[in-house]
Amino acid sequence: MMLRFVSIGLWLVALGWTCSGQPDPCDVPLVTDSGHKDNFTVVDLARELYACTMIKMIERAGLGPMFREKGPFTLFAPYDLAFGFLPDDIWNKLMSNNTYLRELLLFHTVPRLIGSIDNVYNDELIETMLPGKNIRLNVYQIGKMMVGGRGAADQAMGVTGRITACGGPVIDGGNATNGEVRIISNVMHPVPPGDIMDVIDNDKQFTELKKLVYLAKLQDYLKAGGPFTFFPPNNNGVDKLSRDELKKLEHNTTLLREVLLYHLLDWTLYASGSYDGEVLVTVQGESINLTVWYDSLWVNGHTNARVVYQDYNIYNGVLHIIDKVLIPPIIWQKYN
Template identity: 30%
Template sequence: MIARLILVGLAACVYGETIPELATRLGATELVKLVTDAGLAGTLSGAGPFTVFGPTNAAFSKLPKNILERLMRDKKLLADVLKYHVVSGNVYSSQLSNELTAPSLLTMNGKALDIRFNIYNNGQNASNGVIHVVDRVMFPIPFEDIPTEVTKQSARFSTLLTAVKAANLVSTLAGGPFTLFAPTNAAFAKIPADVLNKLLANVTALTDVLTYHVVSGTYWSASLSNGMMPKTVEGKAVNIKIDGGKVMVNDATVEEADLAVTNGVIHVIDTVLLPPAFDPSIY
């Protein structure tokens, strides 16, 4: 299980402050309050060193009210969630690299749960460790790799799953990390049935189409920008268009963004992407 986060904060290095003290000065007061409520203030004020990925007050405000209330009622769950934001040792921004993973303090079945880093800024020093300010609260929720997640959500991805199996790409999509722009069943239904059936029977053409939906690396929605043209595994680029909160990939609209998987991220789209100059009618 691996969570993703975006580093958003930057402050001057100040020595002599513990992690809770520095978090308070940085304005992460909700984090400090919850750390205290969970009985972790003493630990995070101790010798350490620790690296904390500290959600801002705004990050906590994004949580549904019922989730926050449950965390307040269940101190063990609260402590587990907070531990999932902490790594042992001093991990400075200069040591972080995109797609790096590191074990958190939270363990499950005797194994530390990993955090995956997708980086957009830097962190701060404390006397007993380092704080990186992040824009979301991370939850240690079990999730799967891309093929398993597509299989679990077969109600909307059954055609995609059939295509991936027909093209023998299941093991490939279990690698990565990848970003998958995943067409729904409704997206595939836009293709005439006879053309789709011929495409599914042509492994070479099908592989070209499917790999045109895959980009190497993890591109969360926050890392996408208008006019961006990431190169796909097929070899050609897709065009990202963002206007008024609407995100498009070529002519496909993103219906749901940022589905977390262990080896990347999935964005759900409403239209099948076809490589430039690709003519499905000939199949």
């Protein structure tokens, strides 16, 4: 990841060179003349907004002609630094698998004009050029940004907006002759693979959680309901339960159900809409709180459950994967 940040950093340093007549930092052949506004495409606009990595990926995937010759489009283009936060395995897959890259780019593209981003409503779903996959727009009316991690990068870029696209704050944008470009501070990844149960059923990091969900008979609720924010513990998190704790949960499905619902919110909260010290009421009824500690997001204090992967997009909400099962003492005591 360090080499990727260095590469992206060089592009960002190069931004000042364009103004002094030096080579274009995006280093992509310009087909249309940005000086002629009657043929100023979304590719040209993305170039002006310095979405250099996005442009390079569009060309790499062979989608340049489509974005120049067709439309209208609304292109959600992550700023360069956002790509540096992708896990190394995802970045490598994008660079080696052109089909995977095209799918991600089409997921960032809406085949129509959205218009003013200020007119969207919370949890609005917008159909993309990837069939069956929608971008979720959220409006967060809070005055604080999450500090650390991507939050620090957002602050450095002057992000103050509360409108997000799959968790990425919309920070800039403009209009072209064949569409619109909206600059976002996150790469919208992963492309939603399905609903909560699709992920739990098929992702191997949730095999232990899957057993508990079916034992509690919550599978239909998690599949059909929403939108949700779910904090699912991975296998390592479930393995941290003591033998006695696991036995009690497996033999008392009422307790198990309450514990699992304690991991669930009945609305969509992305990391960019959260803040340090935020208190959230769960579907179970008790509250959890969020803590930012050394650039990591934690649930119920920095010695409890750490969010190991945030903003996992799904059809009916978002997942924040944690490394520990949350057991509220008041519930545990009620069944002892």
